[in-house]
Amino acid sequence: MRIWVVLAASALGLAGASRVAAQRALGKLLFFEPALSVNGKRSCASCHRPEKAFTDHRGTPRALRFAGNLRRNSPTILNAAGQTSFFHDGRASSLDAVIEAVLTSPDEFGSSYAQAAQRLGSSAEYRQLFRRAFAAPVAANTINAALVAYLRAQTATASPYDRARAGGPALPATPAAGAALFAGAGGCAGCHGGPQFRDGQRHEVAAGQWVKTPTLRNVAVTMPYRADGGAATLAAVLTDGYHRPLPPRPLTAPEVEQLTAFLEALTDTTSADHRAPAALPRMRDLPGRAVGGQY
Ligand code: HEC
Ligand code: HEC
Numbered sequence: 001m002r003i004w005v006v007l008a009a010s011a012l013g014l015a016g017a018s019r020v021a022a023q024r025a026l027g028k029l030l031f032f033e034p035a036l037s038v039n040g041k042r043s044c045a046s047c048h049r050p051e052k053a054f055t056d057h058r059g060t061p062r063a064l065r066f067a068g069n070l071r072r073n074s075p076t077i078l079n080a081a082g083q084t085s086f087f088h089d090g091r092a093s094s095l096d097a098v099i100e101a102v103l104t105s106p107d108e109f110g111s112s113y114a115q116a117a118q119r120l121g122s123s124a125e126y127r128q129l130f131r132r133a134f135a136a137p138v139a140a141n142t143i144n145a146a147l148v149a150y151l152r153a154q155t156a157t158a159s160p161y162d163r164a165r166a167g168g169p170a171l172p173a174t175p176a177a178g179a180a181l182f183a184g185a186g187g188c189a190g191c192h193g194g195p196q197f198r199d200g201q202r203h204e205v206a207a208g209q210w211v212k213t214p215t216l217r218n219v220a221v222t223m224p225y226r227a228d229g230g231a232a233t234l235a236a237v238l239t240d241g242y243h244r245p246l247p248p249r250p251l252t253a254p255e256v257e258q259l260t261a262f263l264e265a266l267t268d269t270t271s272a273d274h275r276a277p278a279a280l281p282r283m284r285d286l287p288g289r290a291v292g293g294q295y
Contacts, residue, residue, distance in 0.1 A: 020149060022133040027150025029129070029277055030143065034293035035119045035286050037109040039065065044102070044147075045292040047074040050274040053221040054078050054154070059229030062295065063107040070107055073229035076222050078272055079196055079215055081152040088227035090202050090212040095148045113140035125281035156218065157195070159268040171265055178262025181255060188259070192216050197266070205243060220264040234260045 030036065031044045047061045048054040054076045060069040072088050086092040092101060102108045103116060120126045121138040134142045161179070164171045171179065182188040191199050197216035205211045211227045225231040226243070237243055238256050251259070276291050283289070 023146050023149035024153050026129045026133045027146035030147050031150055032276055032292045034289045036116050038111045040286045040289055041294045043293040048077045053218045053269050055222045059224050064110050072227050078154055078156045079217050088211050096144045099144050099147050123281050123283040154272045156268040156272040158271045159266045161265040174258055175261035175265040178258035182262055217266050220267050234263055
């Protein structure tokens with residue numbers, strides 16, 4: 001009796017684990033899938049590029065069909081799950097809301113769930129992947145759930161700073177001084193606090209402009225900075241006077257150097273999955289589409 005209970009539980013556990021793996025793998029395909037956009041040329045990875053720490057290194061991204069630019073800088077998706085508000089102004093309260101906004105925004109995918117489901121559902125390979133991952137057909141909820149599973153797995157918390165805290169090699173003197181300044185006299189941790197270096201709150205960074213505190217993980221490789229993409233370097237963010245809570249007093253040049261070295265020690269671009277899929281499932285309507293789209 002007891003043995004059966006244990007066996008049944010572990011069988012369920014395994015099924016659960018492999019189902020999550022199937023959902024993540026499907027979500028990864030969808031992240032790089034240009035068929036989700038109306039012209040079949042853009043994917044999530046167009047603006048969240050894996051080789052750029054899942055940003056695009058532009059001040060603001062190009063809009064669909066290059067019709068101008070979006071208004072805000074592309075943030076990284078590394079460590080983005082686990083928040084209660086999303087986008088720079090915090091207006092989306094879930095990852096589902098983020099995905100819906102991207103899919104339907106005329107500047108991003110200009111599409112709809114109906115069109116996305118119709119295209120993916122036209123592919124026998126996709127139909128099978130959805131069945132395996134969800135035991136359910138291609139639909140708005142399963143498209144979202146797959147992408148969310150992928151986003152949730154994109155965590156990166158094994159930076160030199162984390163390794164030092166876990167008893168590994170200590171940080172060199174300059175970043176160590178920056179860490180002390182960050183947590184102490186610099187007053188940074190008041191907003192950029194906790195394991196993700198963010199407080200989930202919005203702050204008035206300039207008169208009338210409320211912006212959510214971004215994570216500082218991987219910040220050294222996600223330039224340019226600020227919601228408007230208007231600061232090219234970390235030193236600029238710390239000294240340009242726009243980041244208004246800062247400074248309670250101006251930072252000295254050595255302090256900027258120390259803080260920058262500390263922020264550089266928060267880089268971990270190896271533990272999350274940065275590989276693009278080798279190929280996308282076959283789809284008759286869009287046979288030659290590029291993995292990750294064309295722009
Ligand atoms: C055209 C470029 C572009 C495309 C395509 C795009 N994003 Fe974004 N993404 C952005 C920008 C810009 C923001 C910030 C928007 C804002 O604050 O108004 C953002 C924000 C996000 C956020 C919130 C991050 C946070 O910490 O608040 C997530 C998650 C995200 N995108 C995931 C995705 C997914 C998943 C897709 C594909 C379905 C996608 N993005 C497609 C540019 C893009
Ligand atoms: C009162 C809250 C608050 C304090 C204190 C604060 N920050 Fe920020 N920080 C923010 C907000 C909000 C933003 C987003 C600003 C924007 O996008 O326009 C930000 C942005 C940043 C950025 C740019 C991140 C990006 O991806 O664009 C860096 C780097 C940064 N802060 C470092 C620091 C450092 C170092 C300190 C201490 C010297 C500090 N901050 C103190 C709230 C704060």
